[in-house]
Amino acid sequence: MGIELLDRTALVLFSGGQDSTTTLAWALDRYDHVETVGFDYGQRHAVELEVRSVVADGIRRSFPDWGDRLGEDHMVDLQVLGRISETSLTKGMAIAMADDGLPNTFVPGRNLIFLTFAAAVAYRRGIRHIVTGVCETDYSGYPDCRDDTIKAMQLALNLGMDTRFVLHTPLMWIDKAETWALAKLLGGDELVDVVRTQTHTCYEGDREHIHDWGHGCGACPACELRATGYRGYLARQQA
Template sequence: MQLLRTGEVSDAALVLFSGGQDSTTCLAWALDRYRRVETLGFDYGQRHRVELDRRAALREGLAALKPEWRERLGDDHTIALPALGELSDTALTRDVEIALGDSGLPNTFVPGRNIVFLTFAAALAYRRGLKRIVGGMCETDFSGYPDCRDDTIKALQVALNLGMESRFALETPLMWLDKAETWALAERLGGDRLVDLIVEDSHTCYRGERGARHAWGYGCGVCPACELRANGFVRYRARTA
């Protein structure tokens, strides 16, 4: 058995928390399981930076859902990574039309983003004594991003543990869920109140638009992120009708 270093907590987690639907669901999932849960957001000059502005309201909303969630919710952290945005010539970091690139990947793909995010998250978790790192990566409903694949996450877990002489567990509770199932998971975790909180306060739209209010939340309604979220919500409602 490997002993924990001084200050490490085996039942504590760090959640990659962007302010979107998936990361909010992951935060609820972690709060339902672990004694202490901290959150981490990244500012890399993303076009939809408004998502970061939603995080405080979502954290407070989650804390209000259950007394034990309020007790478990710990510190929030934000790391600025402007270099990632400067290196990335993508539709998430530039005001350009969203489209498929020559490689077959959508131009919303930011090369290395999840690898960078999880590496910085592990460095923070190491300092904070947290053993579990939770992310909303998903291989079922995704845009073909290679850094969302289960194989990528497993390989990165091995590399981080070797490089930091640690035993981090990278947890991806949404990996094999489609968007309808992600909505259903939120309902199981926090009932209609959590679904309503995600609809009202989370942000997913790649264009960063908060003007139009749809049944599934705010967004332009036509970008890939909005379409995925909207279609999942329709299927979720059909299953629960």
Template sequence: MTTSPPAASGAALVLFSGGQDSGTCLAWALDRYDRVETIGFFYGQRHAVELECRAPLRAAIAGLRPWRATLGADTMLDISAALATLGATAMTAEIEIETTEAGLPNTFVPGRNLLFLTYAAALAYRRGIGTLVGGMCETDYSGYPDCRNTTMQAMQLALSLGLDRAVTVETPLMYRDKAATWELAAELGGAALVEALRTGSHSCYRGERATLHDWGYGCGTCPACELRAAGWQRWRAARADFVDGA
């Protein structure tokens, strides 16, 4: 009978999409853990261009500090078929982005983060990793219920019980607005990390990467772009002393 290795105290698995938040979380994890692996998901997202950003952004972040030796394997999972059978959203189909009767943007993919964490925990179990790191946030966000801290706490308990092994779900951005997320990046990796995230990460729900704004690529009008742009502007206004490229 084969068994999985015991969870390593110095290891973490980062849910890494190629976006600003998950990129910041990757740097955060690399700064704290002895071994860091990443996992990404294709779920039929219309902004699948984010997946093209993953490898170069991952490499750029790892090269900014003595992190290259810390960064381990990357795993990509295709769960698009399963989610497609449950219905389309503005995140997974060419549907106009709007607010639903429930008060949520129709970019909400029901259960997405719950599935992500379940798959990530299963991989972490096999890899002997006890900590999952995700960019979920309930400060500057679109109101998704599966981004709330109470949801993360419940998932941490459920995963620990279901795997009969302690699972820790770390969400370093949970109470940071987007301005504070840019500031965290500056603290972790200076101007080089900020620039890597600004130009190398992707957040735009429409998958637009033709126009580079001061805050990064995007359409500029979807909820993700608006949050990212507003956070950048607040952060730059507060950090007049920050020198680009320093």
């Protein structure tokens, strides 16, 4: 085995969006020490990188116990990924479906690269558990979000680094309404408010318009998915 990993520590892939914020809360609820890692890959919604610290500060203020567990944040420069990707998330093109049946927001290899760099950070920091907010239930069809992909990545990372990482995907089998409900379960209405008012999901990077479900243009696929999930969450709360 390459190095000794601490079993009560976790590294969360944290973009500043709804899913990664809920995932961060999930990790803070379970581990004694949690660090975060973000990626600048030339995304058109780079404003998400700016809100990461805002969201983290909001969690520290609202949840002091979690704040005591929240450790160092790591930022990885992956601008090269944006330069080699011909996608609507990294180039000035309209969001649409591609000929292969995937939305052109799909950045090939993105989550594979994210997890590889996250594992490199975790290896250096002696962190055993790596947590990511990918989901196969309510997603855009991205193949690198699938459960089989994550399981294969865990095997490859452990073989390639001669260690025993565990990759966690707490959102894998739940839809967006259930993701809102998970935030409520973990941190009550306070955490729901943090997610709703401070996180960023909109592909267009719109922070000017505010809706009941949060900031965004209200028209891009990310906004539509988030809004639909929020309406479903409210309906289930009232049922």
